[in-house]
Amino acid sequence: xxxxxxxxxxxxxxxxxxxxxxxxxxxxxxxxxxxxxxxxxxxxxxxxxxxxxxxxxxxxxxxxxxxxxxxxxxxxxxxxxxxxxxxxxxxxxxxxxxxxxxxxxxxxxxxxxxxxxxxxxxxxxxxxxxxxxxxxxxxxxxxxxxxxxxxxxxxxxxxxxxxxxxxxxxxxxxxxxxxxxxxxxxxxxxxxxxxxxxxxxxxxxxxxxxxxxxxxxxxxxxxxxxxxxxxxxxxxxxxxxxxxxxxxxxxxxxxxxxxxxxxxxxxxxxxxxxxxxxxxxxx
Amino acid sequence: xxxxxxxxxxxxxxxxxxxxxxxxxxxxxxxxxxxxxxxxxxxxxxxxxxxxxxxxxxxxxxxxxxxxxxxxxxxxxxxxxxxxxxxxxxxxxxxxxxxxxxxxxxxxxxxxxxxxxxxxxxxxxxxxxxxxxxxxxxxxxxxxxxxxxxxxxxxxxxxxxxxxxxxxxxxxxxxxxxxxxxxxxxxxxxxxxxxxxxxxxxxxxxxxxxxxxxxxxxxxxxxxxxxxxxxxxxxxxxxxxxxxxxxxxxxxxxxxxxxxxxxxxxxxxxxxxxxxxxxxxxxxxxxxxxxxxxxxxxxxxxxxxxxxxxxxxxxxxxxxxxxxxxxxxxxxxxxxxxxxxxxxxxxxxxxxxxxxxxxxxxxxxxxxxxxxxxxxxxxxxxxxxxxxxxxxxxxxxxxxxxxxxxxxxxxxxxxxxxxxxxxxxxxxxxxxxxxxxxxxxxxxxxxxxxxxxxxxxxxxxxxxxxxxxxxxxxxxxxxxxxxxxxxxxxxxxxxxxxxxxxxxxxxxxxxxxxxxxxxxxxxxxxxxxxxxxxxxxxxxxxxxxxxxxxxxxxxxxxxxxxxxxxxxxxxxxxxx
Numbered sequence: 001x002x003x004x005x006x007x008x009x010x011x012x013x014x015x016x017x018x019x020x021x022x023x024x025x026x027x028x029x030x031x032x033x034x035x036x037x038x039x040x041x042x043x044x045x046x047x048x049x050x051x052x053x054x055x056x057x058x059x060x061x062x063x064x065x066x067x068x069x070x071x072x073x074x075x076x077x078x079x080x081x082x083x084x085x086x087x088x089x090x091x092x093x094x095x096x097x098x099x100x101x102x103x104x105x106x107x108x109x110x111x112x113x114x115x116x117x118x119x120x121x122x123x124x125x126x127x128x129x130x131x132x133x134x135x136x137x138x139x140x141x142x143x144x145x146x147x148x149x150x151x152x153x154x155x156x157x158x159x160x161x162x163x164x165x166x167x168x169x170x171x172x173x174x175x176x177x178x179x180x181x182x183x184x185x186x187x188x189x190x191x192x193x194x195x196x197x198x199x200x201x202x203x204x205x206x207x208x209x210x211x212x213x214x215x216x217x218x219x220x221x222x223x224x225x226x227x228x229x230x231x232x233x234x235x236x237x238x239x240x241x242x243x244x245x246x247x248x249x250x251x252x253x254x255x256x257x258x259x260x261x262x263x264x265x266x267x268x269x270x271x272x273x274x275x276x277x278x279x280x281x282x283x
Numbered sequence: 284x285x286x287x288x289x290x291x292x293x294x295x296x297x298x299x300x301x302x303x304x305x306x307x308x309x310x311x312x313x314x315x316x317x318x319x320x321x322x323x324x325x326x327x328x329x330x331x332x333x334x335x336x337x338x339x340x341x342x343x344x345x346x347x348x349x350x351x352x353x354x355x356x357x358x359x360x361x362x363x364x365x366x367x368x369x370x371x372x373x374x375x376x377x378x379x380x381x382x383x384x385x386x387x388x389x390x391x392x393x394x395x396x397x398x399x400x401x402x403x404x405x406x407x408x409x410x411x412x413x414x415x416x417x418x419x420x421x422x423x424x425x426x427x428x429x430x431x432x433x434x435x436x437x438x439x440x441x442x443x444x445x446x447x448x449x450x451x452x453x454x455x456x457x458x459x460x461x462x463x464x465x466x467x468x469x470x471x472x473x474x475x476x477x478x479x480x481x482x483x484x485x486x487x488x489x490x491x492x493x494x495x496x497x498x499x500x501x502x503x504x505x506x507x508x509x510x511x512x513x514x515x516x517x518x519x520x521x522x523x524x525x526x527x528x529x530x531x532x533x534x535x536x537x538x539x540x541x542x543x544x545x546x547x548x549x550x551x552x553x554x555x556x557x558x559x560x561x562x563x564x565x566x567x568x569x570x571x572x573x574x575x576x577x578x579x580x581x582x583x584x585x586x587x588x589x590x591x592x593x594x595x596x597x598x599x600x601x602x603x604x605x606x607x608x609x610x611x612x613x614x615x616x617x618x619x620x621x622x623x624x625x626x627x628x629x630x631x632x633x634x635x636x637x638x639x640x641x642x643x644x645x646x647x648x649x650x651x652x653x654x655x656x657x658x659x660x661x662x663x664x665x666x667x668x669x670x671x672x673x674x675x676x677x678x679x680x681x682x683x684x685x686x687x688x689x690x691x692x693x694x695x696x697x698x699x700x701x702x703x704x705x706x707x708x709x710x711x712x713x714x715x716x717x718x719x720x721x722x723x724x725x726x727x728x729x730x731x732x733x734x735x736x737x738x739x740x741x742x743x744x745x746x747x748x749x750x751x752x753x754x755x756x757x758x759x760x761x762x763x764x765x766x767x768x769x770x771x772x773x774x775x776x777x778x779x780x781x782x783x784x785x786x787x788x789x790x791x792x793x794x795x796x797x798x799x800x801x802x803x804x805x806x807x808x809x810x811x812x813x814x815x816x817x818x819x820x821x822x823x824x825x826x827x828x829x830x831x832x833x834x835x836x837x838x839x840x841x842x843x844x845x846x847x848x849x850x851x852x853x854x855x856x857x858x859x
């Protein structure tokens with residue numbers, strides 16, 4: 001049986017009090033609860049403070065470019081369906097630089113999980129507005145305050161009929177661990193948007209701010225009801241729902257390729273007999 | 284009227300041009316004729332010239348035919364099938380002195396000694412007039428009726444089953460109508476090639492090469508003139524058990540390929556200049572993470588959108604310098620369809636062996652140029668087996684183990700040596716776009732930085748040891764040596780042949796691999812020639828400049844073409 005020590009314990013480059021610490025701890029808890037060994041999991045991350053998370057875990061890792069984790073994860077999953085593939089990066093990486101990939105991943109519906117550390121600010125570059133920053137949010141680079149309304153990833157994902165849409169809060173680690181566990185178990189593209197404070201660059205959306213507003217969706221909430229989910233997804237302000245907002249069991253893209261059930265493509269032999277048949281096609 | 288240079292006349296080739304508006308079905312008609320000619324045993328060189336539109340405008344399909352080996356397109360037209368009036372206006376000046384035009388009598392009413400007006404309306408229903416035209420051409424060329432009918436039926440049975448009979452009848456109507464007058468045009472001489480030849484264009488050869496190499500993943504975003512590689516691969520994907528994925532953009536396409544390759548699946552992308560511009564950050568990522576990927580750049584004239592459907596060799600320096608930072612790469616540039624197949628396989632081998640991005644540079648001319656191709660001998664080929672090479676040289680595994688060759692043995696996530704399912708956490712694979720330690724984790728230790736830069740660059744020594752040197756064709760110690768690369772090869776060879784036939788000492792030096800270069804392979808050849816002329820499809824002589832940079836040898840004379848059309852032998856002969 002896998003235990004939490006196998007996932008390692010590393011010194012991080014994060015600020016004390018950063019939400020990333022508790023997200024990392026929830027993540028380890030979830031992986032252990034799922035019984036996944038480090039070598040069965042592939043993390044794909046981008047660039048940003050959140051994208052460093054898998055460096056502090058024992059696991060397979062491809063730490064690529066800013067915004068491009070989803071395409072790398074897509075290629076990896078399509079060639080080795082046996083891997084549990086988890087994309088781990090921040091709001092700027094996934095909703096800014098990589099937004100086009102976010103929409104396409106929802107539509108494609110591969111059986112992968114995407115965990116977005118959403119602190120509503122660019123932290124690695126020292127405090128510029130991110131796509132999820134609130135209107136009026138003042139930064140050194142936006143001294144007049146942010147003009148554009150924030151991107152609501154949950155609302156977009158539900159509207160696009162994403163297969164699994166959840167929101168967590170780094171202050172509720174056990175709840176977050178359960179959400180991550182459900183997301184990884186879910187068959188299809190799973191989004192877990194995680195609200196987290198940035199102690200250095202976001203003085204508005206602090207731990208206290210989130211803690212006061214976030215409430216866990218109760219048992220009466222039906223996450224398979226899309227109309228209800230759309231209303232819930234739009235809820236933001238004094239009350240912020242966390243939990244599984246929406247889920248469905250749309251067909252997954254992996255099933256489009258029956259030969260993927262045979263295992264990793266690295267191992268599949270090249271059928272030279274079939275290559276000659278292809279050449280005949282051009283006779 | 285174009286007076287064909289007599290030296291090319293000696294080749295005894297015939298050029299048929301089928302021209303009309305986009306959407307008139309000229310490609311279907313042309314492809315049936317092309318396939319029939321290859322099956323009959325002729326050499327062919329096809330040049331497709333089209334506009335960036337789906338309907339209207341002016342497109343042409345030029346088919347040069349010979350019973351002797353030909354490797355280049357030519358300018359003069361012997362037989363023009365004009366599907367609209369505009370085609371006559373545009374191409375009549377290009378007609379050779381014995382050339383003729385076949386046109387619907389409704390489209391062209393004038394009497395012209397070189398124009399045959401066919402009563403299409405009397406011969407078949409309007410919908411089938413292209414098949415009538417095909418029958419007329421086949422008859423004029425002396426092709427056997429049964430043979431052209433077979434190819435036509437195969438085509439329509441596949442694409443529009445219920446029209447096969449009508450099209451065949453229309454073909455016969457045209458064939459029979461002209462047969463009384465067939466002396467108006469010299470029949471083709473008897474073919475010389477044995478059967479069993481493939482009708483392939485450059486892009487199809489790249490697609491087949493990638494399959495034969497053992498590619499498992501191909502991703503793309505549609506862009507002319509690269510798209511047909513994806514079309515060919517999509518057609519064969521299920522049968523070959525490869526994943527072909529249309530991505531949301533080129534950035535995604537190449538990142539998917541990198542992700543696929545990270546798991547051990549040999550992967551490829553194909554695009555053109557603008558799409559490749561989007562990919563360049565990931566070219567650098569592949570260099571840094573040491574992930575093999577094959578990148579096909581099918582060139583078209585830039586800058587920017589340029590001439591989207593025309594040809595150029597203007598992206599050599601762009602591809603050579605693409606991606607920020609310093610890392611090894613190799614660039615291949617096939618000169619014909621057969622080379623496109625073999626160099627694609629070579630590109631996969633080099634990428635896979637040295638864990639770095641490798642390029643195949645082609646262009647619209649070669650991409651769309653059908654040739655009669657000798658079937659590839661698959662027995663000579665062994666597909667890549669990523670599992671055979673995967674091994675763990677350290678425990679725990681070190682993705683970036685520093686070695687003398689710079690090559691770090693790879694394993695793939697979830698698997699251990701030789702693709703056995705992993706069972707311990709000493710078999711983790713960690714790759715990073717940041718500078719990293721041997722174990723793959725990011726570092727800012729500057730001494731590690733130096734050792735990693737040197738390790739990556741050492742791989743170039745290995746790549747250099749496997750360079751394919753340039754082909755030298757012609758007379759030794761020539762008065763004039765043509766130097767070229769990629770798809771201009773054929774025209775340069777035919778131009779030199781024509782000059783040699785006139786008693787002049789000409790030779791050609793054709794580069795199939797344009798990076799890295801090994802001066803030992805060719806500087807003595809350059810120095811032995813009295814004159815050296817670089818022939819390139821771009822405006823600034825990029826390859827000549829690269830040779831000077833790498834060897835100090837200054838090629839002062841250039842023949843350059845950048846009007847969007849392929850270099851032809853006549854184009855070179857007019858300028859020598």
